Amino acid sequence: MTMAVLNSFASGIKAVWGNRFLVGIMFAFKLVSSLVLFFPLYLMLSASFARNVRTERFLTGMDLSLIIDFVYHWRNALSVYLVVFFVVCLLFVVAFVFLSGGFWGMLQDRIMGRQFDSKMERFFGYSGKYFWGMVKISLLVAVLYLVSFVVFVMLDSFLSAVSGRPIFLDMTSWRMLVRLGIAVILFCLVNMIGDYLRISLVNNYGRRFSALVGRATKFLLTNLVGSLSLYYLLTVIFMVSVMLFVVVRDNLGGLSNAGIFVFFVFLVQQIFVLFCSFYRLVYYSAQLTFYEQETRTRLETS
Amino acid sequence: MSGASHKSPLMFLFLFFFSHPSLAYQDQIKVPEIASYRIDVTLDAEEKTLVGEESLAFFNSTRHSVDTLFFHLYPNAFRTDSTALMRESLFASRIKGREEYRGGIDIESIVTSGGLNLTGRQIVDETIMKLPLPEPLLPGRMIELAIGFDVKLPRTLMRMGYSGDDFMIAQWFPKLAVLQEGGQWNAHQYHFNSEFFADFGNYRVSITLPMKYVVGATGYLKEEKVNSDSTKTLIFQAAGVHDFAWAASPDYLIERRTVDGIDAAFFYRPEHQVSVERILDQAEFALKFYSSLFGEYRYGYFTIVDAKIGRGGGAMEYPTLITLQPSTKLPETMHTDALIVFHETAHQWWYGMVASNEFEEAWLDEGFAEYSQKRALEQRFGLSGNVIDLWQLKINDMDLTRLGYLLGPQTDPVVTKSWEFEDYLGYHSTVYFKASLILETLRNYLGPERMDRLLREYFRRFEFKHPSTRDFLAVVDELEGEEVTDWLEPLFYKTGICDYEVKSTGSVPVGESGEEHDTYKTTVELRRLGEVVLPVEVEIELDDGERIQKNWDGKERWHRIEMRTDSKIKSAVLDPENKMAIEIDVNNNSLMRDSSDKTMMKLAAECLFWLENWMHLITCF
Numbered sequence: 001m002t003m004a005v006l007n008s009f010a011s012g013i014k015a016v017w018g019n020r021f022l023v024g025i026m027f028a029f030k031l032v033s034s035l036v037l038f039f040p041l042y043l044m045l046s047a048s049f050a051r052n053v054r055t056e057r058f059l060t061g062m063d064l065s066l067i068i069d070f071v072y073h074w075r076n077a078l079s080v081y082l083v084v085f086f087v088v089c090l091l092f093v094v095a096f097v098f099l100s101g102g103f104w105g106m107l108q109d110r111i112m113g114r115q116f117d118s119k120m121e122r123f124f125g126y127s128g129k130y131f132w133g134m135v136k137i138s139l140l141v142a143v144l145y146l147v148s149f150v151v152f153v154m155l156d157s158f159l160s161a162v163s164g165r166p167i168f169l170d171m172t173s174w175r176m177l178v179r180l181g182i183a184v185i186l187f188c189l190v191n192m193i194g195d196y197l198r199i200s201l202v203n204n205y206g207r208r209f210s211a212l213v214g215r216a217t218k219f220l221l222t223n224l225v226g227s228l229s230l231y232y233l234l235t236v237i238f239m240v241s242v243m244l245f246v247v248v249r250d251n252l253g254g255l256s257n258a259g260i261f262v263f264f265v266f267l268v269q270q271i272f273v274l275f276c277s278f279y280r281l282v283y284y285s286a287q288l289t290f291y292e293q294e295t296r297t298r299l300e301t302s
Numbered sequence: 303m304s305g306a307s308h309k310s311p312l313m314f315l316f317l318f319f320f321s322h323p324s325l326a327y328q329d330q331i332k333v334p335e336i337a338s339y340r341i342d343v344t345l346d347a348e349e350k351t352l353v354g355e356e357s358l359a360f361f362n363s364t365r366h367s368v369d370t371l372f373f374h375l376y377p378n379a380f381r382t383d384s385t386a387l388m389r390e391s392l393f394a395s396r397i398k399g400r401e402e403y404r405g406g407i408d409i410e411s412i413v414t415s416g417g418l419n420l421t422g423r424q425i426v427d428e429t430i431m432k433l434p435l436p437e438p439l440l441p442g443r444m445i446e447l448a449i450g451f452d453v454k455l456p457r458t459l460m461r462m463g464y465s466g467d468d469f470m471i472a473q474w475f476p477k478l479a480v481l482q483e484g485g486q487w488n489a490h491q492y493h494f495n496s497e498f499f500a501d502f503g504n505y506r507v508s509i510t511l512p513m514k515y516v517v518g519a520t521g522y523l524k525e526e527k528v529n530s531d532s533t534k535t536l537i538f539q540a541a542g543v544h545d546f547a548w549a550a551s552p553d554y555l556i557e558r559r560t561v562d563g564i565d566a567a568f569f570y571r572p573e574h575q576v577s578v579e580r581i582l583d584q585a586e587f588a589l590k591f592y593s594s595l596f597g598e599y600r601y602g603y604f605t606i607v608d609a610k611i612g613r614g615g616g617a618m619e620y621p622t623l624i625t626l627q628p629s630t631k632l633p634e635t636m637h638t639d640a641l642i643v644f645h646e647t648a649h650q651w652w653y654g655m656v657a658s659n660e661f662e663e664a665w666l667d668e669g670f671a672e673y674s675q676k677r678a679l680e681q682r683f684g685l686s687g688n689v690i691d692l693w694q695l696k697i698n699d700m701d702l703t704r705l706g707y708l709l710g711p712q713t714d715p716v717v718t719k720s721w722e723f724e725d726y727l728g729y730h731s732t733v734y735f736k737a738s739l740i741l742e743t744l745r746n747y748l749g750p751e752r753m754d755r756l757l758r759e760y761f762r763r764f765e766f767k768h769p770s771t772r773d774f775l776a777v778v779d780e781l782e783g784e785e786v787t788d789w790l791e792p793l794f795y796k797t798g799i800c801d802y803e804v805k806s807t808g809s810v811p812v813g814e815s816g817e818e819h820d821t822y823k824t825t826v827e828l829r830r831l832g833e834v835v836l837p838v839e840v841e842i843e844l845d846d847g848e849r850i851q852k853n854w855d856g857k858e859r860w861h862r863i864e865m866r867t868d869s870k871i872k873s874a875v876l877d878p879e880n881k882m883a884i885e886i887d888v889n890n891n892s893l894m895r896d897s898s899d900k901t902m903m904k905l906a907a908e909c910l911f912w913l914e915n916w917m918h919l920i921t922c923f
Contacts (some may be wrong), residue, residue, distance in 0.1 A: 034916075045902070050898060055902075057899045259900055262900050266907040
């Protein structure tokens with residue numbers, strides 16, 4: 001089991017490396033969508049801060065009082081912005097659901113050893129091919145997130161009852177850590193289920209949706225330990241990377257030249273975003289490899 | 303309590319007033335004894351009831367005769383869903399019709415010290431009881447009454463009731479309202495947005511309850527007796543206070559510490575053991591700091607109770623007693639517990655000893671406590687990150703106060719009756735945060751030393767009195783002059799906001815030769831956007847590094863500064879020392895000629911990065 005998990009992880013990295021253009025697409029998607037959301041916000045920031053002497057404090061850190069006044073000053077505009085923000089985000093969710101068919105399809109080709117030319121045609125071909133299936137999976141995943149939230153609230157209430165006081169009063173106690181831990185575990189669980197549903201889709205294309213869900217569920221139940229181990233291995237390594245990023249970013253504060261400092265901050269941040277794009281695809285491909293590997297083993301055994 | 307026998311109040315008064323063990327501090331000052339109580343109460347822990355006998359001695363210190371006494375019967379606020387408190391409460395819908403949240407107080411008997419039975423003469427209107435007297439009480443005379451009462455406790459709600467085996471008992475006995483100088487009673491219903499107001503006196507409270515209970519209370523424990531029926535009687539005594547509250551739990555442990563002669567005790571639950579030292583350290587700091595800042599803490603005891611508070615509760619202040627709920631584990635750099643301890647302890651000065659009318663001018667307690675808490679946090683933890691200092695996140699009390707103020711509707715003046723605020727948010731943001739920011743602004747204008755002198759004088763004059771906003775302004779006027787009260791007074795009585803901006807800046811060459819390097823006509827235009835008028839300072843920086851200070855009285859809607867300068871203007875900053883803590887927007891207080899590209903690039907990079915991370919979440923769908 002351990003070897004299978006480690007092999008899946010290594011093969012996942014190899015598969016993404018072999019499809020580097022997928023990383024580029026995911027990075028470009030994040031950058032473009034962020035720029036669209038960023039533009040109106042920047043106009044407000046610029047109006048408040050561009051010629052403001054106090055704004056220099058932002059060079060060295062965050063000044064809450066300036067932010068508070070910014071939010072108060074733009075409270076009406078920000079309300080409108082937030083509505084537009086979430087509407088635009090919804091559109092980008094749809095766009096990503098469309099693209100995700102391409103990511104999964106291309107990664108599956110690589111893992112199965114299928115070699116083709118015309119990458120982009122295939123990418124968008126898979127995007128179109130799997131789009132409707134991906135939409136259904138996303139809706140199901142959204143419902144699962146909702147269910148997990150309800151479960152979280154119930155556990156939270158239970159903890160409050162056990163501790164005899166509302167948990168919000170215990171912001172910094174061990175209960176808060178337990179609460180955070182439960183939230184992370186539930187979130188990861190739903191995220192992992194979503195990934196295996198997509199794997200089931202690309203492996204069993206053409207079957208009824210309920211059959212896809214059934215196969216994914218059956219796989220997860222029969223390989224629960226392996227799939228959870230792989231997911232948490234991926235997550236732990238990701239968390240270590242995040243910590244590394246924080247350390248690097250904090251050490252940039254030592255740069256004396258403000259211009260160079262800003263440039264390096266931007267550079268490090270964008271490298272991190274690029275890494276996140278890469279690593280999200282590693283999640284996909286590692287789990288895809290694990291699925292293929294375990295399914296093949298079972299077939300051979302039987 | 304039917305058929306209760308009442309001891310002679312006259313005898314009690316003689317014994318109590320002249321024989322209570324002296325509390326070192328009170329001996330040195332004259333505490334008015336307007337309303338003094340001796341209460342014998344029994345807690346039935348199973349039935350969740352109190353049965354009590356109260357002996358009240360009321361001294362008419364006004365120049366007017368009184369023909370009716372007004373009492374507060376606060377527990378009646380829990381009697382039905384339609385009381386003022388229940389109608390106004392934020393959680394009314396959640397407790398509506400739930401029997402466990404019902405409570406109330408019944409008056410069983412009222413007898414004068416002369417044996418005249420007044421039972422049945424009282425007129426009860428929710429939480430107010432009027433008692434017509436058989437004959438007027440003349441100025442300078444005293445009346446003594448013995449009142450029997452029963453209280454049904456609700457499940458803990460608005461600071462009172464039971465929670466499992468625990469009891470928080472506050473506002474529980476028939477409490478006399480305050481007779482004002484003009485001869486009118488100041489008595490109001492118990493409202494959701496309101497705390498309390500009562501007169502000073504001496505208390506001797508005898509509490510009988512099951513043996514297993516540990517009790518933290520106002521005053522000090524004078525005597526403890528074990529009874530034959532598995533109960534015990536605890537006798538507490540407090541002099542120079544205007545209320546008496548107590549909490550009982552079988553779980554309490556006690557940790558004591560002596561702070562400059564004050565017996566400070568923390569009644570805590572075993573699960574909060576880890577917080578004991580921290581809470582006592584903070585209390586010790588607060589008692590010493592406020593004593594040095596405002597004036598001596600006058601009592602020989604101070605009690606902190608780890609109370610179960612239920613809905614509508616929170617940390618709370620009572621004379622010589624505060625309640626709070628400590629967090630069990632706090633990082634060293636997170637000072638939320640300290641904030642609460644400092645705030646509630648500050649109330650011992652602004653509520654406990656300077657006892658303003660919390661019904662009608664709540665800011666005099668809450669605003670002063672907020673201000674004091676900020677001073678204590680800054681003194682103890684510094685100016686930056688004095689509430690939270692975790693990794694990159696630094697939150698100051700000042701930020702939280704400004705945020706609280708800005709979140710409010712700003713529709714009512716600071717001096718507004720508590721229940722007449724538009725809503726709870728308006729009450730809270732005005733009475734706590736705006737009031738505190740006004741005091742902070744005053745401090746910035748006067749300087750710390752003059753502000754400290756002002757508050758010391760205010761405390762000295764009104765210790766054990768009931769000052770109003772007018773009294774505070776009179777002290778400011780006397781010590782700092784009309785020019786300060788002129789701008790200070792409208793901040794309390796009007797709803798205007800404070801906002802100034804640098805509208806434009808510019809430098810035009812005006813040299814004789816017309817060359818650019820000759821002198822410049824430099825112009826700075828300022829605007830007052832809000833209604834609040836404050837004198838403001840402007841700092842103008844030129845390209846050659848010269849800094850020029852200008853003043854504006856802030857009275858007009860706009861003001862133009864014109865001057866000859868040797869080089870072009872680089873920036874103009876209004877209120878460079880951030881004196882106007884009450885200002886709603888500081889981002890328009892400065893204007894640079896050229897935009898700060900590096901700062902904007904940094905800001906843009908940060909925003910873009912966080913948006914990209916947000917978009918990463920989309921990949922989870």
